[in-house]
Amino acid sequence: MGNIHQIQTYQTLAFINQMTEIEEIKQALLQFRNERDWEQFHNAKDLALAINIESSELLEQYLWKSAEDANPQKVKEELADILAYAFLLAEKYNFNIKEIILEKIQKNAEKYPVEKAKGSAKKYNEL
Amino acid sequence: MGNIHQIQTYQTLAFINQMTEIEEIKQALLQFRNERDWEQFHNAKDLALAINIESSELLEQYLWKSAEDANPQKVKEELADILAYAFLLAEKYNFNIKEIILEKIQKNAEKYPVEKAKGSAKKYNEL
Amino acid sequence: MGNIHQIQTYQTLAFINQMTEIEEIKQALLQFRNERDWEQFHNAKDLALAINIESSELLEQYLWKSAEDANPQKVKEELADILAYAFLLAEKYNFNIKEIILEKIQKNAEKYPVEKAKGSAKKYNEL
Amino acid sequence: MGNIHQIQTYQTLAFINQMTEIEEIKQALLQFRNERDWEQFHNAKDLALAINIESSELLEQYLWKSAEDANPQKVKEELADILAYAFLLAEKYNFNIKEIILEKIQKNAEKYPVEKAKGSAKKYNEL
Numbered sequence: 294m295g296n297i298h299q300i301q302t303y304q305t306l307a308f309i310n311q312m313t314e315i316e317e318i319k320q321a322l323l324q325f326r327n328e329r330d331w332e333q334f335h336n337a338k339d340l341a342l343a344i345n346i347e348s349s350e351l352l353e354q355y356l357w358k359s360a361e362d363a364n365p366q367k368v369k370e371e372l373a374d375i376l377a378y379a380f381l382l383a384e385k386y387n388f389n390i391k392e393i394i395l396e397k398i399q400k401n402a403e404k405y406p407v408e409k410a411k412g413s414a415k416k417y418n419e420l
Numbered sequence: 421m422g423n424i425h426q427i428q429t430y431q432t433l434a435f436i437n438q439m440t441e442i443e444e445i446k447q448a449l450l451q452f453r454n455e456r457d458w459e460q461f462h463n464a465k466d467l468a469l470a471i472n473i474e475s476s477e478l479l480e481q482y483l484w485k486s487a488e489d490a491n492p493q494k495v496k497e498e499l500a501d502i503l504a505y506a507f508l509l510a511e512k513y514n515f516n517i518k519e520i521i522l523e524k525i526q527k528n529a530e531k532y533p534v535e536k537a538k539g540s541a542k543k544y545n546e547l
Numbered sequence: 548m549g550n551i552h553q554i555q556t557y558q559t560l561a562f563i564n565q566m567t568e569i570e571e572i573k574q575a576l577l578q579f580r581n582e583r584d585w586e587q588f589h590n591a592k593d594l595a596l597a598i599n600i601e602s603s604e605l606l607e608q609y610l611w612k613s614a615e616d617a618n619p620q621k622v623k624e625e626l627a628d629i630l631a632y633a634f635l636l637a638e639k640y641n642f643n644i645k646e647i648i649l650e651k652i653q654k655n656a657e658k659y660p661v662e663k664a665k666g667s668a669k670k671y672n673e674l
Numbered sequence: 675m676g677n678i679h680q681i682q683t684y685q686t687l688a689f690i691n692q693m694t695e696i697e698e699i700k701q702a703l704l705q706f707r708n709e710r711d712w713e714q715f716h717n718a719k720d721l722a723l724a725i726n727i728e729s730s731e732l733l734e735q736y737l738w739k740s741a742e743d744a745n746p747q748k749v750k751e752e753l754a755d756i757l758a759y760a761f762l763l764a765e766k767y768n769f770n771i772k773e774i775i776l777e778k779i780q781k782n783a784e785k786y787p788v789e790k791a792k793g794s795a796k797k798y799n800e801l
Contacts, residue, residue: 313441314518325525330539334611338487341479342610348475349603352468356596357588357795360465373524376506391441397500398452412457414738461738469737476730483723484668484715541611568694568772579779584793592741595733602729606722614719627778630760645695651754652706666711
């Protein structure tokens with residue numbers, strides 16, 4: 294109940310402040326961090342470590358199995374942890390999440406032109 | 421120029437369709453993937469591998485250095501890659517990015533109550 | 548006591564068979580694996596996943612801390628897990644551990660000639 | 675030619691000094707490091723980062739492929755890098771490679787008793 298209530302609080306605040314979804318997520322993460330006084334630990338290098346650790350916890354869901362046999366509930370939680378730390382690292386550098394992803398898509402579009410990359414899993418330097 | 425143009429295309433489409441930012445990012449990623457016919461390679465297990473590989477490329481920016489000495493431009497690109505694969509894996513499971521992060525914050529709030537976790541970097545099972 | 552006994556068994560066998568240390572480690576790992584009928588899970592790709600997962604468990608010992616504050620006992624166990632899976636993957640390909648490391652040292656010696664690399668943490672392509 | 679010569683030098687030294695193979699590998703790694711004055715960068719935390727980075731470069735050999743389609747030559751080199759950093763981290767803590775692996779096998783034998791673990795890929799806490 295407390296949980297649902299707090300999520301509603303974030304969403305009401307988002308509505309009042311006309312925040313975008315990504316801004317809303319960021320605010321919820323910063324509030325969680327600041328209430329615990331954890332900014333002191335969150336330097337960029339350790340946030341990069343945290344992303345790696347969570348990424349491996351995600352990977353563990355698939356260890357010795359095929360993709361289909363992973364537990365979606367656990368995948369969901371590990372993926373959420375990765376995203377949370379990735380958003381916090383973006384915030385540390387004042388990166389705009391949407392902008393950096395769209396920019397990288399552009400850059401990858403040049404490294405992997407459709408006519409060469411279509412249907413191929415090769416790395417750009419092997420195409 | 422082509423780059424700016426294509427980003428504008430995504431944004432115009434987003435405006436017309438009243439997409440949220442996250443939906444907009446997802447559509448750009450799917451378009452990039454589908455133009456290259458890469459869905460065949462993107463099973464959930466390999467997407468989890470890709471997230472790990474990109475996370476280590478991010479980590480490499482901090483290797484043998486302090487957080488301040490990392491190159492922000494490279495950090496930005498590696499972080500974008502992590503986010504891109506994380507969004508694609510979320511899409512594979514039909515997870516709603518905002519929902520799964522807010523849910524995880526709630527769950528972590530229970531594991532790390534403010535009164536016990538404030539100012540401490542200990543893991544929940546050591547608090 | 549059982550533990551000490553079993554370690555002694557490995558070492559006695561090693562002595563009788565004039566095994567090298569690395570061969571001895573390999574035999575102990577294979578015996579452990581075969582007693583549990585785990586070879587069926589240990590394909591090379593999943594062994595690479597396992598190495599990554601254990602490597603992140605090692606990394607977690609340093610998260611939010613300086614190198615000195617990590618617990619050596621836990622570092623020891625995580626490092627042993629990484630080495631165990633690395634030896635098992637080497638065995639899968641019939642790689643000789645000593646040879647592949649000495650060969651890689653030679654290759655790195657060419658990428659990082661002393662006169663250019665001395666005292667520098669730069670990557671070979673930035674030297 | 676230089677390469678073969680240097681490997682022979684390590685092996686001659688090893689023979690003269692009656693070094694074990696593992697000691698021989700360690701000496702070759704330390705010599706490589708010290709000639710480049712790299713000990714200053716090799717604190718335990720960054721060595722753990724290096725192990726993770728190399729582990730992901732290994733993982734990349736299997737990305738979007740089945741185990742059989744990975745290039746054994748590249749696998750060999752990435753595995754050698756992981757082992758090299760793992761040996762250097764062990765040296766930093768004065769761990770004996772053989773001892774820590776045999777100890778961990780014992781510990782895992784208790785977590786995964788044959789009668790429960792045989793033929794199962796489950797984690798010990800799910801057995």
